Amino acid sequence: MLTIKTSSTFGLAQMREKLPKDAYQALLQTLEKGKKLPRETAEAVASAIKEWAVAKNVTHFCHWFQPMTGLTAEKHDAFISIQHSYHSELRVIERFTGSQLIQGEPDASSFPSGGMRSTFEARGYTAWDPSSPLFIIEEESGNTLCIPTVFFGYHGQALDNKTPLLRSLESLSQEGCEFLKLLGDVDVKRIQATLGAEQEYFLIDKNLAALRPDIIMTGRTLLGASSTRGQQLEDHYFGSIPSRVKKFMQEVEFELYKLGVPVKTRHNEVAPSQFELAPIFEDVNISADHNLLTMEVLKRIALKHGMVCLLHEKPFAGINGSGKHNNWSIANDKGENLLEPGTTPHQNLRFLAVLAATLKAVYKHADVLRASIASPGNDHRLGANEAPPAIISVFLGSMLEQILNNIETGKVNKATQQQIIDLGVGQIPTISKDYTDRNRTSPFAFTGNKFEFRAVGSSTNVAVPMSILNAAVASSFKECTARLQELLKKKGSSRDEAVIELVREICKETKSIRFEGNGYSQEWRDEAKKRGLPILNTTPDALRVLTNKKATQFLVDTNVLSPEEIESRYHINVERYVKTLDIEFMTLAELIKGYVIPSVEKQLIQSHSAYEAIKSAALKKSWKVRLDELEKTFSDILKNLEVFEKHLKKSHGLEIEEDKMQLIVTQIVASAEKLRSVCDHAETLVADEFWNLPKYREMLFSNTLTS
Ligand code: ADP
Ligand code: MG
Secondary structure (H helix, E strand, O other): OOOOOOOEEEOOOHHHHHHOOHHHHHHHHHHHHHHOOOOHHHHHHHHHHHHHHOOOOOEEEEEEEEEEOOOOEEEEEOEEEEEEEOOOEEEEOOOOOOHHHHHEEOOOOOOOOOOOHHHHOOOEEEEEEOOOEEEEEEEEEEEEEEEEEEEEEEEOEEEEHHHHHHHHHHHHHHHHHHHHHHOOOOOOOOEEEEEEEEEEEEEEEEEHHHHOHHHHHHOOOOOOOOOOOOOOOOOOOOOOOOHHHHHHHHHHHHHHHHHHOEEEEEHHHHHHHHOEEEOOEEEEHHHHHHHHHHHHHHHHHHHHEEEEEEOOOOOOOOOOOOOOEEHHHHHHEEOOOOOOOOOOHHHHHHHHHHHHHHHHHHEEEEEEHHHHOOOHHHHHHOOOOOOOOOOEEOOOOOOHHHHHHHHHHHOOOOOOHHHHHHOOOOHHHHOOOOOOOOOOOOOOOEEOOOOOOOEEEEEOHHHHHHHHHHHHHHHHHHHHHHHHHHEEEEEEOOOOOHHHHHHHHHHOOHHEOOOOOOOOHHHHHHHHHHHHHOOOHHHHHHHHHHOHHHHHHHHHHHOOOOOOHHHHHHHHHHHHHHHHHHHHHHHHHHHHHHHHHHHHHHHHHHHHHHHOOOHHHHHHHHHHHHHHHHHHHHHHHHHHHHHHHHHHHHHOOOOOHHHHHHHHHHHHHHHHHHHHHHHHHHHOOOOHHHHHOHHHHHHHHHHHHOO
């Protein structure tokens, strides 16, 4: 295990070192058994933290939480309160109590609650999540101690994305342990989901980005003709990293190490100016916090290096977008990876059982999993021929397919040691990444010892899809436990045979979710339709799943979300979809009126006077062809803009958010696309000196010009 020296975090290791023994034990109990932290312990912990933080020149602390906006929020308080004494000398009092550590009360009214607040109370509370290390953010304005917290309402309803994640882990552990015990792992006490979230991003020169109102307002380009070179040479992926970017990456890694985020690999991605950063996996709740921190650090350090980091899923048309592959697995309390084929038949049987349970989870809840990654940005990736399709399917690789097929066709019944070995299960350890054929078109792929949920968007808070995945698997474990119990009751069958039988049944039931072919192809879309898999191409389609009580019942059953929490999340997501697209639409109209039209006008005036000045009839004739094209394009822009603005006005007149969402997805998106395409054509007809927006070629390739 790699140990990284981190200087700016306070986690379990530091607690053990700094806390009195009994306080540390009480804290461990809290973590292991989910018990409430006793007040005295909280005081002891607060005091240890304070001492550590003050030594690190911390002046403020904040409760760091994850409201449903998908980002993070901070509620700051002075760590050291400065009081005037009688003699008007300044006296510094260090004040940081156990209750300040454990609970805060930010005003919840400025965070989305999806209607839950009107039925409950306006107050919101934050509470420390002791399983996630505290960290210090160092900035020129001062150092701030950040306390990772959950955020909930007066009646305990979750107002954030961390609470459901913690609940899902609880449920996963409970149901998983039951299942594992039945498989023969009698002493298992806890299991944990693990996550390594590979983060893709773009880096654009800050001075160029500042000249693009669309990037400033929406994080992506709403206009822009393709540059002559895009990614067709495929020369960017694993190519050499421009030195300016390398310096940026070094600083990002340094900052992240200090914050305890274990980043490991870095390389260029497929598109020009696109890069990726991969962390070493951790427990999913910590990893989710760390990914949020990573996104913040990327943005902050980029600015320092004169660049803007774009985390949007589709900053540029015509070249690849950005995703965040969620490498997910489950580990037991011995640290064994349950999706790692082992060295003994028992371990491999367990592996197959957990694999089957995961298959069943994805099969049963593909629609909600799809909904968990739905966002306007991700709509540009999923379904386009560059990223996993919007149809959720599972890729296992040829060797596992073979094994499952053998089990299914009954080539193995007895599950004796020899049979398991004959089946190939005894040799599963040879499935490494070199053996799994890497199917990049699969949204959910097995990669040797973990699943990679690839359809997650680059700007997503991974706590959301991870909560849903954990809940789905927890619920599947529960089903598997019940079924295995039934199978075990059957006379004369050994445990191993019963497990094989369960795996066989599940293989048959979930066959339709397995797909090894090209996920981008039209054939797959047709085939998926035949198989009855959910095809949810857009965010509105996907979000509607959340209104289907039957589809979301497993979230209620696993205590991950209550029915009203689900409803509130649906409303928040609908509203965010509408608002995000509305901002894009208004920005597009503004860009066209403020930049495109004036540029084309200038070109028209110049071209006209040039035309008038031409004497030669032959030249006039060919010049006229150009002029006609320019005029036609100008008129296309005006006509399309008129239609577009009419739609927009109509949508602004609608009262119900769902109606707006419907109008947007059925009409306005297409109308905006059409408008864009004529503007992009205009860009190719107008002189550079009249075109005031930085072009794709500058934005995408300027980094390669740095020494
Ligand atoms: P590859 O490069 O073939 O995709 P890596 O071993 O580099 O595979 O892993 C890719 C990502 O998957 C990394 O972020 C890594 O930490 C993560 N990962 C590896 N093992 C696990 C696991 N058991 N659980 C969760 N994530 C994992
Ligand atoms: Mg990857």
